[in-house]
């Protein structure tokens with residue numbers, strides 16, 4: 001069970017060689033902010049068949065909508081277990097990208113998160129106009145939940161509002177730290193929607209760049225993840241058609257921000273694979289270096305301090321790999337639960353940071369230099385302890401789920 005099958009191994013090889021040929025040479029320019037990730041994202045989507053697989057998801061959704069037309073479909077969400085049909089393939093793809101550039105993986109994840117969120121719409125024309133081009137990378141998507149005053153408490157403290165004026169929705173508010181925002185064509189914005197009975201429910205709403213009242217800030221300067229631009233989104237009396245609302249507008253049928261939770265879970269379920277990519281690369285580079293770098297007349301791997309570091313790094317890799325396999329199994333079996341997702345995200349993020357720091361230490365001064373991939377992997381790794389829910393929030397989720405049966 002805990003091994004890739006022949007097809008998955010072939011996919012891993014194909015993605016690895018594509019990334020080494022195309023992504024690796026582009027990273028230095030993306031790191032310096034001289035090159036945007038999007039043309040390469042489009043190329044990758046087409047050449048590796050990712051766009052085709054994602055558009056198939058949209059076509060399934062459209063066919064389902066057509067079949068259920070006239071029946072009570074409601075706001076039901078059916079956005080599949082991952083990017084494609086096999087969650088392990090999604091993990092392999094993101095792992096391989098992240099061996100070279102986790103930031104590039106983040107640009108991909110944000111656009112796919114936006115596209116799959118739109119698949120929850122019950123309006124075929126919205127799916128055709130926005131989800132299909134976003135999932136084929138012809139348009140770039142962004143997924144906007146976080147606000148200046150609402151991060152970990154994104155739902156409780158959200159201030160962005162949407163009010164219905166006839167057939168129009170009027171949005172006001174501000175989002176921050178949004179991946180792809182400075183260049184995205186399509187945004188899924190989470191807002192508090194004022195319902196007829198005066199209650200406010202959180203709903204995702206599709207907004208296209210160019211809509212009056214929508215503005216974005218410049219790319220923010222940040223520690224890592226330079227190959228996925230991050231920025232703010234400003235909404236000032238921004239008007240979109242009512243059909244752009246995803247899900248039901250009735251408070252009585254609300255599941256608490258279900259679409260947002262679903263996209264968050266998707267993000268949390270794939271981030272461990274991205275961390276595994278960082279860990280794998282760091283272990284490989286470190287074993288190679290430690291066995292060839294000679295000091296005091298022998299390879300540094302012969303010093304116990306270095307060898308034990310390598311042993312701990314290998315242990316982290318093994319554990320992270322097992323968690324990624326278990327997540328894929330749980331997704332396939334329909335048994336993916338918040339506790340496992342949070343455990344995997346927390347463990348893999350912490351280990352990615354620790355292993356990357358150890359890899360730099362083993363490489364000495366060379367590890368600190370940008371010529372090697374390690375310092376970039378370490379800077380990018382840190383994001384996984386924050387984005388998609390911080391370490392502390394994952395711990396809270398795990399604690400709640402193990403204590404709930406005892407405190408109920």
Ligand SMILES: Cc1cc2nc3c(=O)[nH]c(=O)nc-3n(C[C@H](O)[C@H](O)[C@H](O)COP(=O)(O)OP(=O)(O)OC[C@H]3O[C@@H](n4cnc5c(N)ncnc54)[C@H](O)[C@@H]3O)c2cc1C
Nearest residue numbers: 143144145146151152177178179386387388389390392393
């Ligand atoms: C590079 C990058 C890309 C991002 N992309 C996106 C995106 O595309 N879309 C999007 O919506 N968001 C995005 N985010 C935002 C990210 O999800 C938030 O930064 C994250 O959820 C944390 O929110 P915050 O930054 O407001 O921190 P805060 O919530 O203010 O937390 C600050 C500190 O307090 C701790 N804390 C808060 N509450 C508790 C508690 N109850 N118990 C214990 N500790 C607590 C936190 O763990 C943290 O250490 C991105 C962030 C980064 C860095």
